[in-house]
Amino acid sequence: MTIKETLLWGTSELHEICERPQYEAELLLTYHLKQDRTYLILHEDKEIDIKEYEKLIERRKNHEPYEYIVGEASFYDIYLKVEEGVLIPRPETEILIDLVAEIIEKEKIIRIAEIGVGTGAISIVLARKFPELKSIATDICEKPLEIAQLNINKYQLGDQVELRKSNLMDEVSEPVELVVSNPPYIAEDYLLESNVVDYEPKEALFGGKVGDELLKQIILDVKAREIKWLACEMGYDQKEPIQAFVKEVGVKSIQFYKDLAGFDRGFIIQFM
Numbered sequence: 001m002t003i004k005e006t007l008l009w010g011t012s013e014l015h016e017i018c019e020r021p022q023y024e025a026e027l028l029l030t031y032h033l034k035q036d037r038t039y040l041i042l043h044e045d046k047e048i049d050i051k052e053y054e055k056l057i058e059r060r061k062n063h064e065p066y067e068y069i070v071g072e073a074s075f076y077d078i079y080l081k082v083e084e085g086v087l088i089p090r091p092e093t094e095i096l097i098d099l100v101a102e103i104i105e106k107e108k109i110i111r112i113a114e115i116g117v118g119t120g121a122i123s124i125v126l127a128r129k130f131p132e133l134k135s136i137a138t139d140i141c142e143k144p145l146e147i148a149q150l151n152i153n154k155y156q157l158g159d160q161v162e163l164r165k166s167n168l169m170d171e172v173s174e175p176v177e178l179v180v181s182n183p184p185y186i187a188e189d190y191l192l193e194s195n196v197v198d199y200e201p202k203e204a205l206f207g208g209k210v211g212d213e214l215l216k217q218i219i220l221d222v223k224a225r226e227i228k229w230l231a232c233e234m235g236y237d238q239k240e241p242i243q244a245f246v247k248e249v250g251v252k253s254i255q256f257y258k259d260l261a262g263f264d265r266g267f268i269i270q271f272m
């Protein structure tokens with residue numbers, strides 16, 4: 001088949017399962033041929049062997065996320081290695097990073113902790129923005145720690161981001177000025193799309209029976225340690241319960257923020 005025919009075939013195969021079949025068919029072909037999209041346009045009549053490409057299309061048809069197939073995710077201004085067992089970083093988490101960056105800049109913060117590092121997305125982007133910043137980033141699972149370390153090495157941030165296997169911040173005894181987290185916050189019985197629930201790790205998705213259990217525990221832990229700032233991502237329906245909870249706990253202020261679709265998506269707490 002020619003490149004043009006291959007793309008038409010790939011697009012029709014992906015029609016049922018993804019929103020942008022032509023775009024994904026093209027991206028998978030650039031990955032297969034190790035060429036960019038311009039190459040596909042300039043060489044549309046070139047004959048190619050598509051046996052391996054057919055396998056990639058088959059994987060995508062089985063709802064495997066594109067990022068796991070190619071082993072990489074685009075996030076903020078970087079590319080992060082991903083594989084099964086580690087959450088694919090989501091665009092909405094970039095909003096959390098920008099809000100935390102504002103606080104770091106304003107308060108001249110140099111020591112932070114991150115709970116639930118995943119690929120390393122949050123700590124890596126922050127470390128690249130602030131060369132003086134040090135982050136201790138935890139995760140309860142081995143696989144994210146392994147992948148985060150590869151990403152930290154790729155961007156040569158070993159002096160700034162230290163990883164630790166830990167439940168929440170249990171293994172972090174050093175003083176920090178701010179804690180950031182995108183913890184699992186989905187309720188156990190929430191129905192997710194098959195590309196998410198069949199492939200992404202349960203430990204990264206589900207926060208407990210109600211969903212906000214880990215968020216509440218993080219709020220309590222950070223307050224107990226007398227850390228001034230906490231910034232978290234949360235579910236679109238968790239503003240009310242979190243607001244009621246912090247009223248009980250007692251904080252100086254809480255500011256909620258929305259994602260680009262207009263849904264409640266997280267909060268910044270100042271404890272003192």
Ligand SMILES: C[S@@+](CC[C@H](N)C(=O)[O-])C[C@H]1O[C@@H](n2cnc3c(N)ncnc32)[C@H](O)[C@@H]1O
Pocket residue numbers: 087088089090093115116117118119120121122138139140141144166167168169182183184203204205
């Ligand atoms: C939603 S993912 C976020 C990953 C990454 N920070 C991001 O934004 O893409 C949550 C991460 O928290 C980790 N995690 C779950 N429970 C945890 C716990 N009790 N303590 C530390 N990490 C935990 C999961 O393994 C997962 O990597």
